Amino acid sequence: MLEEKRIIVTGAGSGIGRATSKLAAGYGARVLCVDLSPAVHETAAEITAAGGTAVGLEADVSDEKAVTGYVASALEAFGGIDGIYANAGVSGGGKPMLELSVEDWQRTLGVNTIGVFLAIKHTVPHFIEQGSGTIVMTASVAGLRANAGGVDYSASKAGVISMAQTVAYQLYGTGVRINAICPGIIETGMTKPAFDRARERGTEDRIGQINPTRRHGEPSEIGEMACFLLSERASYVNGQAIPVDGGLSASHPWVFPRS
Numbered sequence: 001m002l003e004e005k006r007i008i009v010t011g012a013g014s015g016i017g018r019a020t021s022k023l024a025a026g027y028g029a030r031v032l033c034v035d036l037s038p039a040v041h042e043t044a045a046e047i048t049a050a051g052g053t054a055v056g057l058e059a060d061v062s063d064e065k066a067v068t069g070y071v072a073s074a075l076e077a078f079g080g081i082d083g084i085y086a087n088a089g090v091s092g093g094g095k096p097m098l099e100l101s102v103e104d105w106q107r108t109l110g111v112n113t114i115g116v117f118l119a120i121k122h123t124v125p126h127f128i129e130q131g132s133g134t135i136v137m138t139a140s141v142a143g144l145r146a147n148a149g150g151v152d153y154s155a156s157k158a159g160v161i162s163m164a165q166t167v168a169y170q171l172y173g174t175g176v177r178i179n180a181i182c183p184g185i186i187e188t189g190m191t192k193p194a195f196d197r198a199r200e201r202g203t204e205d206r207i208g209q210i211n212p213t214r215r216h217g218e219p220s221e222i223g224e225m226a227c228f229l230l231s232e233r234a235s236y237v238n239g240q241a242i243p244v245d246g247g248l249s250a251s252h253p254w255v256f257p258r259s
């Protein structure tokens with residue numbers, strides 16, 4: 001599905017980004033794995049050990065110099081870029097609204113929204129020049145409706161959904177597509193504390209019960225959508241924010257059946 005494609009994945013040191021990097025490599029892509037954490041080198045090593053092609057790079061996606069640096073690294077390593085999955089994100093800690101400081105807001109928006117914008121800004125010139133390219137971003141169901149994160153996190157993800165729509169039109173006629181994925185509850189580094197707490201309390205079986213698929217999702221279930229959107233199989237999908245959430249966002253408020 002991604003044979004010969006040169007793909008950048010951010011947040012590739014853990015969770016959804018790691019799973020997507022491995023899947024993309026399995027589908028034939030050469031992958032530049034980017035993360036703030038040195039764990040990104042493990043992702044690249046796992047891909048290489050499995051016979052794929054990957055390079056790991058430590059970089060902060062919210063720092064514009066680091067973004068131009070990872071774009072330059074991809075160009076140097078692979079001779080071009082065909083797609084980027086701007087996935088790195090932070091939860092913001094889920095603080096109550098009245099406890100949120102300006103610095104909290106700046107950090108959450110800096111990674112989740114501005115970091116994604118910088119990924120777009122510095123890959124799009126290459127995509128326009130070659131007349132093709134795909135951008136995929138990780139938003140969240142939190143960007144669609146309430147109750148999936150703090151105010152800062154939810155607003156940061158609503159911003160990503162807006163970028164899918166607005167940037168698609170700014171790229172009118174260029175051959176470049178942009179889409180966002182809105183994951184529901186996925187077990188990753190970000191949600192580990194919540195999963196650990198539930199396991200300690202013995203309430204693990206309640207996780208994911210408010211969606212009709214009645215379970216939480218796996219990182220690879222987001223990765224499969226990301227790989228599809230990065231590929232030419234999604235050639236007519238553009239400007240969309242696609243929930244991958246077991247059906248969670250399909251409903252009006254409802255009463256959880258306690259049987």
Ligand SMILES: NC(=O)c1ccc[n+]([C@@H]2O[C@H](COP(=O)([O-])OP(=O)(O)OC[C@H]3O[C@@H](n4cnc5c(N)ncnc54)[C@H](O)[C@@H]3O)[C@@H](O)[C@H]2O)c1
Binds near residue numbers: 017061
């Ligand atoms: N896990 C979920 O339930 C869920 C639901 C909806 C959306 N998301 C989104 O999915 C994306 C991936 O998160 P995840 O769930 O895999 O969590 P994760 O914590 O396992 O992975 C996130 C990765 O991003 C990296 N990162 C954080 N800040 C960075 C920065 N400034 N520069 C570079 N890398 C940075 C982290 O080091 C980490 O490796 C995030 O954007 C998150 O908001 C997750």
